[in-house]
Amino acid sequence: MSTSDVVTPPIDVMTPGRKKHRGLLEEVWHNFKKNRLSLTGGVIVMLSIVVAVFAPILAPYNPVEQFNAPPGQHNPLPPLSRSEEGTLFLLGSDKVGRDILSRAIYGCRTLLQLAASSITIAFVLGILMGGVAGYRKGSWVDETIMRVVDIMLSFPTLVLAIALVGAFGVGKTHIGPITLSNMFKIAIVIAITYSPAFARVMRGVVLQEMAEDYVDAAKMSGGSGWQILTGEIFVNTIPPLIVQGSLNMATTVLTSASLSFLGLGLQPPRPSLGIMLNEARDYMFGGAWWYALVPGVFILLIILGFNLLGDGLRDSLDPRQARRTRL
Amino acid sequence: MYLVHKGSEMGVYLFKRLLLALPTLLGASIIIFLLIHIAPGDPVRVMLGPMDDPALRARLIRQLGLDLPLHEQYLRWLGKVLQGDLSISVTIQRGSPVVELLAQRYAVTLELAFLSAIVALLIAVPAGITSALRQNRLSDHIARIVAMVGVSVPNFFLGIMLILIIGVSLHQPWATGGFVPLSESLSENLIRMFLPAIALGTAYSALVMRMLRSSMLDVMSQDYVRTARAMGIGWASIVRQDIVKNALIPVITVMGNSIGYLLGGSIVTETIFRLPGIGRLIIIGVDRRDYPVIQGVVLSIVLIRIVINLSVDVLYSVIDPRIRYGEGGE
Numbered sequence: 161m162s163t164s165d166v167v168t169p170p171i172d173v174m175t176p177g178r179k180k181h182r183g184l185l186e187e188v189w190h191n192f193k194k195n196r197l198s199l200t201g202g203v204i205v206m207l208s209i210v211v212a213v214f215a216p217i218l219a220p221y222n223p224v225e226q227f228n229a230p231p232g233q234h235n236p237l238p239p240l241s242r243s244e245e246g247t248l249f250l251l252g253s254d255k256v257g258r259d260i261l262s263r264a265i266y267g268c269r270t271l272l273q274l275a276a277s278s279i280t281i282a283f284v285l286g287i288l289m290g291g292v293a294g295y296r297k298g299s300w301v302d303e304t305i306m307r308v309v310d311i312m313l314s315f316p317t318l319v320l321a322i323a324l325v326g327a328f329g330v331g332k333t334h335i336g337p338i339t340l341s342n343m344f345k346i347a348i349v350i351a352i353t354y355s356p357a358f359a360r361v362m363r364g365v366v367l368q369e370m371a372e373d374y375v376d377a378a379k380m381s382g383g384s385g386w387q388i389l390t391g392e393i394f395v396n397t398i399p400p401l402i403v404q405g406s407l408n409m410a411t412t413v414l415t416s417a418s419l420s421f422l423g424l425g426l427q428p429p430r431p432s433l434g435i436m437l438n439e440a441r442d443y444m445f446g447g448a449w450w451y452a453l454v455p456g457v458f459i460l461l462i463i464l465g466f467n468l469l470g471d472g473l474r475d476s477l478d479p480r481q482a483r484r485t486r487l
Numbered sequence: 488m489y490l491v492h493k494g495s496e497m498g499v500y501l502f503k504r505l506l507l508a509l510p511t512l513l514g515a516s517i518i519i520f521l522l523i524h525i526a527p528g529d530p531v532r533v534m535l536g537p538m539d540d541p542a543l544r545a546r547l548i549r550q551l552g553l554d555l556p557l558h559e560q561y562l563r564w565l566g567k568v569l570q571g572d573l574s575i576s577v578t579i580q581r582g583s584p585v586v587e588l589l590a591q592r593y594a595v596t597l598e599l600a601f602l603s604a605i606v607a608l609l610i611a612v613p614a615g616i617t618s619a620l621r622q623n624r625l626s627d628h629i630a631r632i633v634a635m636v637g638v639s640v641p642n643f644f645l646g647i648m649l650i651l652i653i654g655v656s657l658h659q660p661w662a663t664g665g666f667v668p669l670s671e672s673l674s675e676n677l678i679r680m681f682l683p684a685i686a687l688g689t690a691y692s693a694l695v696m697r698m699l700r701s702s703m704l705d706v707m708s709q710d711y712v713r714t715a716r717a718m719g720i721g722w723a724s725i726v727r728q729d730i731v732k733n734a735l736i737p738v739i740t741v742m743g744n745s746i747g748y749l750l751g752g753s754i755v756t757e758t759i760f761r762l763p764g765i766g767r768l769i770i771i772g773v774d775r776r777d778y779p780v781i782q783g784v785v786l787s788i789v790l791i792r793i794v795i796n797l798s799v800d801v802l803y804s805v806i807d808p809r810i811r812y813g814e815g816g817e
Binding site for chain 1: 515519523773785
């Protein structure tokens, strides 16, 4: 028995008898709302999106504005202390007198931006690779694409991401006349590491759909391969890919934050939760616990939210599997 | 007869797995080789930076064969790699062979990964078993929620909090990071590795615990367990003899497959606890654009991962329960 038989793929939406679209969505929602943990996850995710979108309104101060410590004291200041100017640091200040809460709120924004753009790019890459491979099943195109996918999956995600950042260098990258912003470059790097997973799911779903009567019908009525793939099959591949996306969001957030923590991701002074934690290391022996605690809890909650949500979605799509393995 | 047959089948299976692993490894080596050429511009200038002196430059070009056509460069590079020559580091202990650097540092990383796996098992096995046996009771719910949080906590956050709480608040000098070589003092080494192993092992243990729980629930719903119960065999002995043993098999696979997680995670953990392992090495390499170092670390990690996955598959085919049950039935 090979390993793939043991590790059940997380998504099994292709269960026969649940093909009708509205029925599926209704059933998913019905199952989903019964699970309190996944609802909690959904709420956490919604909250973090609200925080990210409305960061300029929610943050008490400008995240890069520096305030002076009162005479006799020095930054970082603990929670509920005031700067010389009288501004209140609800959750403390950082090494140069910036408000931790404001930086964490903006950090949540950049982290979600980065993770969401990475997932979107990975999504597109994965759909292209998996779609073509599945549609041309058995051809050399399929063989080549899936071989590349296998090879990429032999790299641990974080290691591949670090290696690619190492190749491009930290910061802005110039490729000929094009300048890639650091954020976009990191999004591409992370997307490359996650696209194989999407490609595999996409290929599986396309193969499933190809066996359906409607594809034969479309072929017989003279549709071209590309038309059938984009017009007919594509629509049906969306739900499983969305589940894969929400499951991967948690790990993408972790990879993004890890890169920033290691100094290879976003660069200061851009507010980033990973950078904040990295800076906090220099001040932990001085007892500045809030410096690490606040950004850490933000990252933890975002990842927890996506994990709970992803688990819930997966279970809702396949309750039979869930009954056995739900956590 | 039966066993012999199984044995030869396993040989074929092993051979197939090896054949499958080779192209993957070869493909990975191409990607790793190309890392140096992805970035636009002259890689030698990027690598040498301010230290660009003609002698080192010429040595580097000769070492890496950068004056040859790309495919020849690759073949040359691969040939050297197969002989255990990973070129020289440009920036670390100037001009020292990457293989030597890796050898110095792998001891630390492998120890960390090993201890983390032990921490993970010590937490995951009792928690997973209890959780599955008391499915949907309070202890199960608590264990599941703790596991979910455990999976979600970034190891760098956990590491910093451990240092803050134990090292700073409780004034424990061993809990503030740093490394003592095994050769110097075993006890001091282990005590310093304790927190890093927990920081790295926690998320891993949560992963293993979730897997063990679901795998046990799976086994518990099997017919032979029901049969055994109906035959009046004590529940405790069924749990010990059948359920846990069989449930551990997919868990081993998962643990083997996630060795990549441990090696990737050790990069972060080593940074927090200032451990001189390969994680620190690759970060320094990336910082200084030291391509041979980056390539060496990544190549070794991929190699270890593929070898471990292979060994897990071998282990798996050896302890496949159906073989054992086949024997038991005879």
